[in-house]
Amino acid sequence: MKIIVVGCTHAGTAAILNAKRINPDADITVFERNDxxxxxxxxIALYVGGVVKDPQGLFYCSPEKLKELNVNTKMKHDVVSIDIKGKKAVVKNLDTGLEFEETFDKLIITSGSWPIIPRIEGIDMDNILLSKNFNHSNEIIETAKNSKKVVVVGAGYIGVELVEAFREEGKxxxxxDAEDRILSKYLDKDFTDVAEKTFREHGITVAVSEKVMKFEGENGTVKRVITDKNTYEADMVIMSVGFRPNTDIFKGQLDMLPNGAIKVDEYMRTSDKDVMAAGDCCSVYYNPTREYMYIPLATNAVRMGTLAAINLEGDKIKHPGTQGTSGIKIYENNMASTGITEEEAKKKGIDVDIVYAVDNYRPEFMPTYEKVTLKVVFEKESRRIIGAQLNSKADLTQSINTISVCIQNNMTIDELAFIDFFxxxxxxxxxxxxxxxxxxxLK
Known part of the structure; x- marks a missing residue:
């Protein structure tokens, strides 16, 4: 059986390593655009901020490791087209420019995602950069050496982490962000208010509810960012407004969500029985709302890639769904979230209630203790937990993983009251x- 893997970041690496573990003699060829x-x-933000000194630590596998496993490893090769029914791919060697055809019996699509690049006047100027891969990180670090004023467009996790890193470097x-607050997909306003206040206290300008209209520059280099409300000087701009799935070559051949994310079932199988998909290129089942959604996270990718390999030759293990669990450190604030926010639940028409637990996380007779704020979102009628958010100066973020398990197992807020914790x-x-x-x- 001949297997082709398209793309090799998190999902692709997990799929290959597990396919080889299950069947060491498997004939696997992987095509990856990067080197x-x-x-x-x-x-990336840790690398930019100097916390990570050796960038090699940000890799957990290598082309050499795959070759040792007898994987036909093709770096700097771009899959230009695929005929799924005909089971053949056209591939371009990016070093030579030559194209060739490759056949397959089974296909694993782990083509990932790419940053959204909005159509804004002047966006093609120098010093307007993306933040996605290793080459981007090196470009950011090099450009930052001669930059005093940095503008980051997009206040998701990547943007938020980068601004802190740049500020710590004295920029x-x-x-x-066009939204009315930062991190709006992950946290409700009572939590993002804390994050925004912290940023402002550290000298970062937080410009929410502002839409970038154009970039202005001189000699092809950006100098100013013009929004619908203000003008900001800039030596460097980072665009981090979100991601889109890399699936153009599969359109019309596989079922997809409206944004191009490939639909998969609970075994990672697409609408074609011989094609699996995993990671940022496809949908994932979201337990809080019980629907398939696009949630590009490395944690989702490694799980899905592993299951794609396990289920390649037959349905063996189901994906349990995701809660989109994540965490972030914003200066002294340790924040984490899982499931849906109160605001997003109400937008979707879900009748929810919320509850807070605000307490010192350990007894006051201890030499030190810190306050923790936990917010839990649950359905009013069923009382099923569907989301939670946490913040503390102590690192208590692992507790949000516990709530993630509660959501995955359809537990109620009342059951949470009496779970056995040490x-x-x-x-x-x-x-x-x-x-x-x-x-x-409790009622």
Whole structure:
């Protein structure tokens, strides 16, 4: 059986390693546009900010490792077209420009995503950069050496992490987003208010509810960012307004969501029985709302890639769905979220209620203790937990993983009140703050 894998970041790497583990003799060929694999883009801000000194630590696999596993590893090769029914692909060698045809029995699509590049006047100027892969990170670091004023457009996780890194390097930093607050997909206003206040206290300009209208520059280099409300000087601009799935060559051949994300079932199988898909190129089942959605996260990608390999020759293990669980550190604030926010739930017409647990996370007789704020979102009628957010100066973010498990297992807010958690004064109180949220919600 001949297997072709298209793309090799997180999902592709996981699919290949597991396919070889299951069947060491499998005939696998992987095509990747870049000259590297498995780059952790979530580490770009750490690399830019100097926290990570050796960028090689941001890779957990390599083309050499795949070759050792007897994988036909084709770096700097672009799959230009695929005939799924005819089971053949046309591939271009980016070094030589030559094109050739490759056949397959099974196809694993892990083609990932690419940053959205909005059509804005002047966006093609020098020093307007993207933040996605290893080459981007190096370009950002090199350009930043001669930049004093940095504008980041897009206040999702990438944009938010970058502005802190740039500010720590002494840059004048502006964060722009068309939404009325930062991180709006992940956190409700009571949490994003804390993050925005922290940024402003550290000298970062937070320009929310502002839409970029055009970029102005001199000699092809950006100098100013013009929004519908203000003008900001800039030596460098980072665009981080979101991602779109890399699936153009599969359109008309596989079922997709409106944004081009390939639809997969719970076994990672597409609408064609011989084609699997995983990672940022496809949809994933979202447990809080019980629907398929586009949620590009590295955690989703590695799970989906692993399952694509396991289920390649037959349905064996189902994907349990995702909660879109994530975390971020904004200066002294350790924040994490899982599931749907209160605001997003109401936009979707879901009748929800919320409950807070605000407490010191461990006993006050201890030498130190910190306040923790936990917010839990649950359906009013069923009382099923569908989301949660947390913030503390102590790193308690792992607790949001516990809530993620609760959502995945359809637990109610009332059950949360009496879950068995250990007590030890170094770590918590007899009533863990997770229990406290449940207790506060009891009728």
């Amino acid at each position: 590297n694999i498995s780059f952790l883009s979530c580490g 004048e930093v502006v964060l722009i 007590f030890q004064p170094h770590f918590n109180k007899p009533w863990n703050f997770l229990n406290l949220a449940g207790l506060n919600a």
